[in-house]
Amino acid sequence: MVSMALKDCKNTDQSVSQPEERAQKDTQGQSLTRCLTYIARSTELLFQKMLGFLKKPYKRTSRRVKNRSLRLFQRAGYFAERCYAVLTTPYRCCKRFGAQLGETQGGKAKTVACFRFAGHVLKRSKRGILTLLNYLMPVAAVAALILVVHNFTSVDYAIAVSHDGQIIGYIEHETTFDEAQAMIQQQIVYVDSEQTFDVTPEFSLAEVQNPGEIIDETQLANKLISCSNEAITQASGLYVDGKFYGATTDRTSLDNTLNSILEQNKEATGASDVAFMNEISIKDGLYLNSSVVNSEDLTSLLTSDVEGEQIYTVEQGDSMTLIANKTDVKYSELKALNPEVDPDNIQIGQSILIANSQPFLSVKATKEISYQEQIPHQSIQQEDASLDKGVTKITQEGVDGVNWVAATLELVNGIEVNRTITRTEISQEPVSEIKLVGTKVQAKKSTTSSSKADESAAVLPASSGNGTGIGFIHPLAGGQISCGYSSGHQAIDWRAPAGTNIYAAASGRVILAKTYSTYGKCVIIDHGNGVQTLYAHQSKINVQAGQQVSQGQVIGFVGSTGYSTGNHLHFEVRVNNVKRNPLNYVN
Incomplete structure (x- = not known):
């Protein structure tokens, strides 16, 4: 009974607590619902106000419209x-x-x-x-x-050009008519001074509905020619450097002639690119019959020479350098014009080309070439006390090197006018010459008066011959004659500043290079065929006995050594050891 009573009490307590919990939960749920409802209503009111705010100007604008x-x-x-x-x-x-x-x-x-x-x-x-x-x-x-x-x-306005009451065309400016007149004068070749162009047009201002009706100076020139009283022909005019040479009805022949000139030059030179140096133009148009010539005449003109070849005949005492000075031709051009001529061995009476023929049309050609050139070897001198002074001995022969060169040549009418080196490569290095130079000084020996009289005798054997075929140049670049040739002075003295270069008058071999009491520092060059030249009173000698020299090479310098008064060059010319007047050989 007691247990049942307790159970009933427990159930009673549980039944009492459950409604309270449910009431609490209901209260919480109602609070959350009220909160969400408030937020929703506030948001709705906010949107309504915003929409109302936006609707006012919209309604106002729409009402006005x-x-x-x-x-x-x-x-x-x-x-x-x-x-x-x-x-x-x-x-x-x-x-x-x-x-x-x-x-x-x-x-x-x-x-x-x-x-x-x-x-x-x-x-x-x-x-x-x-x-x-x-x-x-x-x-x-x-x-x-x-x-x-x-x-x-x-509506466009232009200048109407009329002739005999008929409009021949419209132009924009009066200068167009002036240019057309100038073109007409260039197209017409007058037979005599009485022939004139008799078209005198009239000008007026006119409306132009179509801009295409306005013509240029070329069209106006053709229309003016067609209005003249002279007979006219449709032809092609040849202009060279702006000058009119005639018109022809055979344009094809004219073009073929020009192309043939270029092709012939290209084959002759082996060039890759050829072009005329003259400005050539061919203009098609209307020409007076007096301006039209035969196509053969124009062809002959294009292939003709305006200047022929010029030949110089070698005279006694001439050299290539002297010929270049006489004819006012550059030495390099003279050599290029005469590639088969040996400059060191020209003969009296020989023909030298000093000017090539000048064609009516000059052609410039460009070609690529390659060749080998020598690299001169150096000469190394070493003193040797075991050799007498003035004695030399070569212990190692010098060998020139070889240089491979690629270049671009520019030729005008077949003559080289410019060479541009594009690439070089040494294929063989040069070998230097080693020369021993004696320094041993021997005891001085007494000399006789007879030896003094022949101080200038060659120490190396001299050549012999008829003394012809040698071309000389002036041994000085300038200078004034201070003492001429006479029986008592068989030489020419040229006064010049100390240190002035002395040049070899011609190519040859040095047979003497030493110092004398009278001649001072002296050099004798043997040119072959029995001809020698002597250069005395030098301040310094630049060559040695036995050395080969070329024409124009510096062999020493002007001075006043030996028996001398003032700086000058004592110059002699000897033929088979007989002194000759140098002025007969050198200008």
Whole structure:
């Protein structure tokens, strides 16, 4: 009993606590619902206010547009009604008047009725007509303005060139006519001084509907030629360097001749690129018959020479350098014109080309070449005390090197005018010459008067011969004769500043290079065929006995050594050891 009572009490407590918990949960749920509901309502109000704020200007604008549109349509309707009334009132009035006129009897009565009707119509329609004119007049004025502007902008004005009352063309400026006249004068070759071009046009200002009707100076020149009293021909005019040489009807022959000249030059030179140096142009157009020549004449002109070859004949004492000075031709050009001539061995009477023939049209050719050239070896001198002074001994022969060269040549009429080295490569290095030079000094020996008299005798064997075929150049670049040739002075003295270069008058071998008491520092060169030259009183000797020298090579320098007064060069020419007048060999 007690246990059941306790159980009942427990159940009673549980039944009491469950409603309280449920009430609590309900209270919490209601609070959350109220919170969410408040947020939703607040958001809704916010959006409503925003929409209301945005709707106000929209409604205001739409209302204004609507009102203005209504007013516009009302005005348009009113205007349409007025126009309709204005346009239809005369018709309705005329219709009623016609019906009334049909009922009127008598001709006089009908006439009076017509006048009354006309006055009534004018009175009733006056306001409508004025209203219509108020609208139509501005529109008509604008349309008229547009038409006027369009008319002025679509019309071009130009200068009309007329001849014998007929317009031959339109030009933009008067200078076009001046240029056309100049072109006409270039196209016409007058046979005599009395022949003239007799076209005298007239000018006037004219409207040009089509801009294509305006012509240039070339077209105007052709039209003016066609208007002349002279006979004209369609031909091709040849211009060289701006000068007119004639016109021909055979344009093909003219082109073939020009191409043939280029091809011949290309084959002759082996060039890769050839072109005329002259400015050549061929203009097609109308030419007077007096300006037209045979195509054969133009072909002969294009292939002709304006200047022939010039030949110089070698005289006694000439050399290539002396010939170049005489003829005012560069030495390099002279050698290029005569590649087969040995400059060191020219003969009296030999022909030397000093100027090539000059063709009417000059052609410039460009070609690529490659060749080998020598690299001169160096000479290394070493002193040797075991050798007497003045004695030399070569212990190692020098060998020139070989240099491979690639170059671009520019030739004008077959003559080289420029060479540009594009690449070089040493294929063989040079070997230096080693020469021993003696320094041993021997005891001085007494000399006799006879040996002094022949101080200039060669220490190496001299050549012999007839003494001809040697061309000399001046041994000094300038200088003045201070002592001429005579029986007591068998030489020429040239006064010059100390240190002036002394040049070999011709190629040869040095057979003497030493110091004497009278001649001072002296050099003798043997040129072969029994000819020697002597150079005395030098301040310094630049060569050695046994050395080969070329024409124009520096062999020493002007001084005043030995028996001398002032700086000068004592120059002798000997033929088979007989002194000759140097002025017969050197200018």
